[in-house]
Amino acid sequence: PDEAPFEGIADYTDTIKRLRAMGHVIVGAHQGDAHTIWVNPKTGEYVGAEDRRIDGKAAGF
Numbered sequence: 001p002d003e004a005p006f007e008g009i010a011d012y013t014d015t016i017k018r019l020r021a022m023g024h025v026i027v028g029a030h031q032g033d034a035h036t037i038w039v040n041p042k043t044g045e046y047v048g049a050e051d052r053r054i055d056g057k058a059a060g061f
Contacts, residue, residue, distance in 0.1 A: 003026070006029060009028050033054050035048075035050055035051055
């Protein structure tokens, strides 16, 4: 791509400087939604976590 979206630019100033020095075009970005399903490796139980910033739920079966 012509631009590389990068979340948290303020937290990675040294990395951003190095990437720009190599010719990369870095632009700020925001994370999208983040619904998550985790499977407990010991029990096989599914645990869901929804992103409360938007509508929707995490679900697994």
